[in-house]
Amino acid sequence: MQLSQFVHDKHHVQKEGKKDRRFQNRLVIILFLLPALVLFLLFVIYPIFRSVYYSMYDWKGFGPAVDYVGLGNYKKIFGDEVFIKSIKNVLLIIILSLGLQLPMALILAVLVGRDLPGRSFFRTVFFLPYVLSEVNTGIMWMLLYNADPERGFFNAILVSLGLQPVAWLADMNVVIYAVFITLTWKYFGFHMLLYLTGLQNIPREIEEAARIDGANAFQNFFHITLPLLGSTIKTSVYMSVLGSIQQFVLIWIMTRGGPVNASETMATYMYRFGFVRFQLGYGAAVAIIMFLICMIFSLFYQALTRKPDYLSGL
Amino acid sequence: MRKTPQRLVVYIFLILASIMIFIPIVILLFGSVKTTGQMYSHPYSIPNPPYWGNLVQILRTPSFWNMLKNSLIVMMATTIGTVCVCSLVAFVFARLQFRGKNFFSNLFTVGLMFPINVAILPVYFVLRQIEQIGIPMIDTLWGVILVQIAFQLSGNIMILKGFFTAVPSELQDAAYMDGCSNFDFFWRIMLPLVKPSLTAVGSLVMIASWNDLLVPLVILNSNHLWTLPLGTMQFQGQYGQDLALISAFVALSAIPTIVFYFFAEKQIISGLTAGAVKG
Numbered sequence: 110m111q112l113s114q115f116v117h118d119k120h121h122v123q124k125e126g127k128k129d130r131r132f133q134n135r136l137v138i139i140l141f142l143l144p145a146l147v148l149f150l151l152f153v154i155y156p157i158f159r160s161v162y163y164s165m166y167d168w169k170g171f172g173p174a175v176d177y178v179g180l181g182n183y184k185k186i187f188g189d190e191v192f193i194k195s196i197k198n199v200l201l202i203i204i205l206s207l208g209l210q211l212p213m214a215l216i217l218a219v220l221v222g223r224d225l226p227g228r229s230f231f232r233t234v235f236f237l238p239y240v241l242s243e244v245n246t247g248i249m250w251m252l253l254y255n256a257d258p259e260r261g262f263f264n265a266i267l268v269s270l271g272l273q274p275v276a277w278l279a280d281m282n283v284v285i286y287a288v289f290i291t292l293t294w295k296y297f298g299f300h301m302l303l304y305l306t307g308l309q310n311i312p313r314e315i316e317e318a319a320r321i322d323g324a325n326a327f328q329n330f331f332h333i334t335l336p337l338l339g340s341t342i343k344t345s346v347y348m349s350v351l352g353s354i355q356q357f358v359l360i361w362i363m364t365r366g367g368p369v370n371a372s373e374t375m376a377t378y379m380y381r382f383g384f385v386r387f388q389l390g391y392g393a394a395v396a397i398i399m400f401l402i403c404m405i406f407s408l409f410y411q412a413l414t415r416k417p418d419y420l421s422g423l
Numbered sequence: 424m425r426k427t428p429q430r431l432v433v434y435i436f437l438i439l440a441s442i443m444i445f446i447p448i449v450i451l452l453f454g455s456v457k458t459t460g461q462m463y464s465h466p467y468s469i470p471n472p473p474y475w476g477n478l479v480q481i482l483r484t485p486s487f488w489n490m491l492k493n494s495l496i497v498m499m500a501t502t503i504g505t506v507c508v509c510s511l512v513a514f515v516f517a518r519l520q521f522r523g524k525n526f527f528s529n530l531f532t533v534g535l536m537f538p539i540n541v542a543i544l545p546v547y548f549v550l551r552q553i554e555q556i557g558i559p560m561i562d563t564l565w566g567v568i569l570v571q572i573a574f575q576l577s578g579n580i581m582i583l584k585g586f587f588t589a590v591p592s593e594l595q596d597a598a599y600m601d602g603c604s605n606f607d608f609f610w611r612i613m614l615p616l617v618k619p620s621l622t623a624v625g626s627l628v629m630i631a632s633w634n635d636l637l638v639p640l641v642i643l644n645s646n647h648l649w650t651l652p653l654g655t656m657q658f659q660g661q662y663g664q665d666l667a668l669i670s671a672f673v674a675l676s677a678i679p680t681i682v683f684y685f686f687a688e689k690q691i692i693s694g695l696t697a698g699a700v701k702g
Contacts (some may be wrong), residue, residue: 152546152549255666
């Protein structure tokens with residue numbers, strides 16, 4: 110009798126303890142998620158819905174929004190030449206980034222490779238621009254792009270070569286390329302860093318085996334290195350495209366989207382309407398369009414690039 | 424032996440590329456120790472003799488130190504906040520099982536598709552709304568800090584989740600066997616183990632916050648609250664013609680970043696590559 114009572118009690122205590130533990134653990138989950146969730150819902154998720162609401166109003170920011178226009182703002186945006194220009198500019202930046210900036214980063218990464226003496230020096234140098242602020246980068250490059258050949262470094266070089274100076278940031282046909290050069294200077298190091306890490310994960314033996322089998326450097330690069338870098342390249346393309354879509358600070362500092370909207374991007378367009386002209390409803394619609402573009406791109410890209418199995422080990 | 428000429432070409436190429444990287448920085452640093460006259464007559468030569476007047480003048484302005492202070496406050500608060508909040512969530516996602524986990528973890532990935540440059544106007548609406556119910560957000564450093572943290576969450580939770588998952592699960596089993604609660608396991612075992620990853624994430628956040636222009640630009644109005652990037656932009660607008668003075672100002676605001684980079688390069692790089700390669 111006594112013994113069974115004892116066993117029963119012990120069992121009971123253990124059960125209580127377990128329940129306590131389970132309650133405590135659940136509490137930990139809730140408390141751990143709470144701060145992030147509050148911040149995230151309040152400042153990231155809720156603003157999306159708030160913007161959808163405002164995007165249907167013609168609202169200048171004073172008092173409540175009352176002029177309901179339905180999808181009017183969206184129609185106006187897609188009818189605005191400047192917005193179309195900003196999309197074209199973003200597309201141009203994307204094409205140039207994928208066509209020039211990333212291949213250049215890849216070539217440099219392959220050149221630095223795994224065991225070139227001085228590897229870490231070059232890595233440090235090429236990555237340096239990435240940590241400088243966009244404001245400082247923009248101002249630095251404005252000095253270089255100064256149209257006066259007496260003052261601007263690039264024009265001084267052109268003139269000393271006997272060429273005509275170029276009004277880099279003031280020429281409607283040149284400005285977007287000038288901005289792209291600055292973007293490349295700032296961001297190629299980041300992509301190179303990704304490739305360097307990716308290269309390091311490729312087993313040395315594979316390349317050596319190919320070399321022994323008689324593959325030359327080019328064959329080795331195109332048939333071994335490139336396919337095995339697949340997932341790294343995928344990431345870097347994704348980040349480059351998403352980065353291009355939201356390009357703002359450098360352009361705002363260097364050109365304000367000008368001259369005559371020649372370097373406008375979607376983000377500068379949104380900023381102009383939202384914070385300069387205070388057409389908040391219209392700006393909200395631009396924000397929603399940009400968000401949808403980012404989201405659709407992300408979902409499609411992830412679906413398209415789901416990697417084949419033989420590459421997933423790397 | 425056969426490799427030597429090939430190597431030489433590689434080095435020439437890499438050194439040329441390095442020079443391209445250095446040109447803007449060096450011209451800026453030279454410009455920062457020139458007089459306005461020198462800047463106009465010899466804009467890209469070595470300053471001879473160097474003129475320290477502009478640097479001294481800026482360092483003597485109280486508003487420069489005030490911006491530096493504001494930037495430091497925002498950076499420290501954003502970094503500490505982000506690292507704490509993200510490590511809690513990353514731990515839960517990496518190590519604990521509960522209903523709704525997938526939902527929450529997908530929810531946070533929305534942030535990756537809604538970066539701050541896109542979200543800034545929507546966020547501004549909400550800040551105004553919070554302001555209307557009596558909590559000051561606009562024109563406060565708090566507003567800047569909270570928004571910065573909120574938009575650092577998605578990416579850093581992802582990075583830290585990777586680090587937390589990498590800790591072997593035997594450790595968790597053993598800890599629970601010994602009667603550890605979830606909290607004990609997090610606090611006594613996980614945190615010390617992932618400390619290097621926390622510094623990696625922390626140094627990334629520090630740079631992002633220190634360099635951020637957009638959030639302070641939209642939220643802060645009063646001069647005495649300006650951060651360095653915001654002040655730099657305003658300074659450039661005001662003294663745009665005096666290239667030497669601008670160079671000095673930009674140099675002074677860039678130097679802390681460069682110094683920090685040389686000290687924390689390893690952490691910065693390990694954080695970035697972990698995030699990108701795992702993502």
